[in-house]
Amino acid sequence: MQSVSKIIADIAAGRDTPAGAIARSRAAIGERDNEIHAFEALAPEGTGTASEGPLAGIAVGVKDIFDTHDMPTRYGSPIYDGFRPRADAPIVAMARARGAYVIGKTVTTELAFLDPAKTVNPHDPAHTPGGSSSGSAAAVAAGMIPAAIGTQTGGSVIRPAAFCGVAGYKPSFRLFPTGGMKTFAWTLDTAGFFAANVADVALFAALLGGRDLGADPVTSPPRIGLYRSEIDNEASAEMRDAVTRAAAIAERAGATVVEVCEPEQIRRGRDVHAVVQGYEAAISLAHELAFHSDELSGVLRETLEEGRSIPPNAYDEARRAARHARKTATGLFDEVDILLAPSAPGAGPLRSLGTTGSALFNKVWTLTGNPCVNVPGLADSAGMPLGIQLIGRFGRDKQTLQAARWLEGEIAAGPRP
Amino acid sequence: MQSVSKIIADIAAGRDTPAGAIARSRAAIGERDNEIHAFEALAPEGTGTASEGPLAGIAVGVKDIFDTHDMPTRYGSPIYDGFRPRADAPIVAMARARGAYVIGKTVTTELAFLDPAKTVNPHDPAHTPGGSSSGSAAAVAAGMIPAAIGTQTGGSVIRPAAFCGVAGYKPSFRLFPTGGMKTFAWTLDTAGFFAANVADVALFAALLGGRDLGADPVTSPPRIGLYRSEIDNEASAEMRDAVTRAAAIAERAGATVVEVCEPEQIRRGRDVHAVVQGYEAAISLAHELAFHSDELSGVLRETLEEGRSIPPNAYDEARRAARHARKTATGLFDEVDILLAPSAPGAGPLRSLGTTGSALFNKVWTLTGNPCVNVPGLADSAGMPLGIQLIGRFGRDKQTLQAARWLEGEIAAGPRP
Numbered sequence: 001m002q003s004v005s006k007i008i009a010d011i012a013a014g015r016d017t018p019a020g021a022i023a024r025s026r027a028a029i030g031e032r033d034n035e036i037h038a039f040e041a042l043a044p045e046g047t048g049t050a051s052e053g054p055l056a057g058i059a060v061g062v063k064d065i066f067d068t069h070d071m072p073t074r075y076g077s078p079i080y081d082g083f084r085p086r087a088d089a090p091i092v093a094m095a096r097a098r099g100a101y102v103i104g105k106t107v108t109t110e111l112a113f114l115d116p117a118k119t120v121n122p123h124d125p126a127h128t129p130g131g132s133s134s135g136s137a138a139a140v141a142a143g144m145i146p147a148a149i150g151t152q153t154g155g156s157v158i159r160p161a162a163f164c165g166v167a168g169y170k171p172s173f174r175l176f177p178t179g180g181m182k183t184f185a186w187t188l189d190t191a192g193f194f195a196a197n198v199a200d201v202a203l204f205a206a207l208l209g210g211r212d213l214g215a216d217p218v219t220s221p222p223r224i225g226l227y228r229s230e231i232d233n234e235a236s237a238e239m240r241d242a243v244t245r246a247a248a249i250a251e252r253a254g255a256t257v258v259e260v261c262e263p264e265q266i267r268r269g270r271d272v273h274a275v276v277q278g279y280e281a282a283i284s285l286a287h288e289l290a291f292h293s294d295e296l297s298g299v300l301r302e303t304l305e306e307g308r309s310i311p312p313n314a315y316d317e318a319r320r321a322a323r324h325a326r327k328t329a330t331g332l333f334d335e336v337d338i339l340l341a342p343s344a345p346g347a348g349p350l351r352s353l354g355t356t357g358s359a360l361f362n363k364v365w366t367l368t369g370n371p372c373v374n375v376p377g378l379a380d381s382a383g384m385p386l387g388i389q390l391i392g393r394f395g396r397d398k399q400t401l402q403a404a405r406w407l408e409g410e411i412a413a414g415p416r417p
Numbered sequence: 418m419q420s421v422s423k424i425i426a427d428i429a430a431g432r433d434t435p436a437g438a439i440a441r442s443r444a445a446i447g448e449r450d451n452e453i454h455a456f457e458a459l460a461p462e463g464t465g466t467a468s469e470g471p472l473a474g475i476a477v478g479v480k481d482i483f484d485t486h487d488m489p490t491r492y493g494s495p496i497y498d499g500f501r502p503r504a505d506a507p508i509v510a511m512a513r514a515r516g517a518y519v520i521g522k523t524v525t526t527e528l529a530f531l532d533p534a535k536t537v538n539p540h541d542p543a544h545t546p547g548g549s550s551s552g553s554a555a556a557v558a559a560g561m562i563p564a565a566i567g568t569q570t571g572g573s574v575i576r577p578a579a580f581c582g583v584a585g586y587k588p589s590f591r592l593f594p595t596g597g598m599k600t601f602a603w604t605l606d607t608a609g610f611f612a613a614n615v616a617d618v619a620l621f622a623a624l625l626g627g628r629d630l631g632a633d634p635v636t637s638p639p640r641i642g643l644y645r646s647e648i649d650n651e652a653s654a655e656m657r658d659a660v661t662r663a664a665a666i667a668e669r670a671g672a673t674v675v676e677v678c679e680p681e682q683i684r685r686g687r688d689v690h691a692v693v694q695g696y697e698a699a700i701s702l703a704h705e706l707a708f709h710s711d712e713l714s715g716v717l718r719e720t721l722e723e724g725r726s727i728p729p730n731a732y733d734e735a736r737r738a739a740r741h742a743r744k745t746a747t748g749l750f751d752e753v754d755i756l757l758a759p760s761a762p763g764a765g766p767l768r769s770l771g772t773t774g775s776a777l778f779n780k781v782w783t784l785t786g787n788p789c790v791n792v793p794g795l796a797d798s799a800g801m802p803l804g805i806q807l808i809g810r811f812g813r814d815k816q817t818l819q820a821a822r823w824l825e826g827e828i829a830a831g832p833r834p
Contacts, residue, residue, distance in 0.1 A: 093703030
């Protein structure tokens with residue numbers, strides 16, 4: 001995989017140039033994307049590769065749910081065939097302003113929902129790369145680009161990162177802008193990032209947002225809460241074992257590991273996620289449902305029709321439950337620095353199953369807005385990546401990324417059973 | 418002025434038809450808008466006027482900062498000349514789904530900021546109608562349409578409503594969707610509404626959102642907090658007198674009126690509004706600043722350039738101050754139902770002064786997200802409207818509108834000095 005940190009260090013040391021790094025990304029896309037199908041559109045060759053700024057030389061893939069002024073923006077839907085926005089989405093404009101090169105639009109599932117798209121998992125093309133940020137995760141995993149931007153409304157950053165074996169970072173809610181993104185659910189939609197490893201994704205997000213997100217790794221091991229909930233039964237035996245292994249590695253490396261049982265308010269938050277998402281999506285996509293119903297997938301049309309029938313007071317009640325879950329989640333971090341849980345029930349399912357996998361282990365943390373990181377490095381017996389998820393306190397993105405970086409290093413260094 | 422309640426009642430009673438009501442709105446626009454300049458674009462004649470639904474027969478003006486699929490959307494900026502979005506903004510799609518007729522796009526100042534637009538004040542064309550929702554307020558005030566949609570990031574709903582002598586309602590933050598709106602500042606941008614009087618604006622918002630917002634007026638007078646702060650000195654003597662008169666009328670009609678002194682945390686919130694707005698606007702409009710700087714007004718370009726220089730930690734600090742202000746604001750409603758304050762420093766200034774007026778009395782309540790209502794009915798010695806503002810507890814939109822409706826009625830019935 002391409003490394004953000006290495007490219008930036010090599011350019012700083014005069015061993016590489018921005019144009020050279022971007023030419024390599026473009027060549028890698030040319031070589032691999034006819035198999036991976038991670039890109040929906042590419043920037044015209046020979047434009048804008050000589051930028052200056054902290055992200056100069058970094059070729060970024062942007063999920064095709066964000067507007068770009070110089071490339072078509074399809075939102076993964078035939079409704080938007082041929083659409084060319086007038087302006088870049090704010091996060092795209094930020095990337096360009098920092099010197100990044102927006103090399104292409106990465107494949108999204110239809111309107112960032114569940115209907116699987118054409119992208120395959122670089123570890124095995126028979127498997128889904130996850131969704132809805134399918135192309136962003138796969139493009140990084142396939143070594144085509146060093147960094148990508150995606151979004152998560154349920155589990156659309158952490159899940160594909162886990163399935164593709166890359167680092168995924170869902171920031172605290174509203175830390176990065178979602179303007180110019182096709183809205184799905186306005187209290188849930190969160191911009192997120194993909195890179196080869198945690199240090200790379202932290203560096204990319206830090207340089208993009210101008211914030212310190214933990215350039216220095218932690219020197220003392222974190223206090224880890226091994227998160228236990230009723231949905232653990234939905235995880236595969238191999239995934240449960242991966243979490244246990246990660247906890248054991250952390251403990252041997254000096255971390256404190258305690259079990260944290262899911263509070264009722266957070267369980268309840270997971271239950272109401274669908275109400276919040278469905279109600280908001282039915283409003284957000286009311287135009288598409290009214291004028292383009294025939295061009296929607298069955299799964300999305302049904303979700304919107306169900307969402308339209310949710311009464312406002314049921315939505316208001318769900319939002320209250322979300323607030324309670326958020327407050328309760330904050331309290332969990334009085335005793336621990338970080339929570340450890342599966343990123344997904346297991347490895348990415350077979351594409352023939354017609355699913356991008358389950359957001360079960362992600363959605364409540366999208367609802368509460370806590371920062372989450374998928375830590376890569378573990379795999380199942382078939383060699384498919386198994387992602388583990390670290391969840392941090394709201395607003396403590398730096399500490400979350402530092403702990404994830406520490407754990408990733410210990411997993412890479414540690415003994416394997 | 419046209420009345421939402423009357424049109425709906427007349428249609429229900431068979432005295433009017435949706436098509437007839439809309440034809441009258443269209444005729445009124447034809448007669449008056451060449452003087453008022455409230456509209457940026459009109460819907461093609463003869464389309465969609467026979468809708469069904471609770472808002473059938475209501476011609477709605479939509480601030481031209483929201484996308485519409487069937488009309489150009491200019492965001493008040495030459496950068497967007499000729500732009501035709503693919504989809505309706507969610508709030509526009511909601512209005513259509515409830516049977517409203519989107520009769521036209523109303524004039525906005527440039528990108529919903531401060532640069533005055535072409536609209537004049539219907540009470541005196543030498544005066545500003547206020548901004549940024551200039552056309553929405555003026556179109557209702559001039560009797561062209563019964564209801565309009567606008568947005569407020571500083572004072573862009575309450576201020577023009579006050580200057581134009583109509584009811585303006587800024588809902589609790591995120592009660593209505595802002596997707597498909599050109600983002601200015603994502604933690605501040607709030608959709609809001611205009612109608613002839615408070616009962617009309619409450620009915621319109623209730624039918625649009627499907628929520629009970631006080632169909633029945635309050636039977637017992639509210640407990641009113643007369644809000645006192647250091648900015649009261651910025652209000653004209655006539656405005657201070659208008660607030661005093663309103664309080665006296667309320668008290669004579671049975672309301673409890675107590676003075677509430679501005680807490681330090683709310684004063685601090687008002688101070689940091691510019692930091693939050695400037696930082697977010699510089700990101701939201703980074704594309705326009707990078708690619709279309711020459712097509713921006715001086716006031717906006719300077720604001721964006723200043724915003725770009727605000728360090729993230731200063732923004733984070735301002736957001737923390739905003740959270741403190743929000744919590745403190747909630748506490749104020751333990752003792753009172755509603756706060757009473759000026760909607761603006763006075764009547765709408767002369768257009769020759771090159772300003773849409775000041776958001777000084779509005780911006781902290783946008784930052785805290787509290788519901789606000791401009792109550793019309795008072796005027797200065799020249800006959801120009803003086804708006805007074807009721808501020809309610811976050812999430813208590815119904816109670817806020819009920820109290821505003823009660824006060825509006827007492828002002829209309831009460832003695833004048």
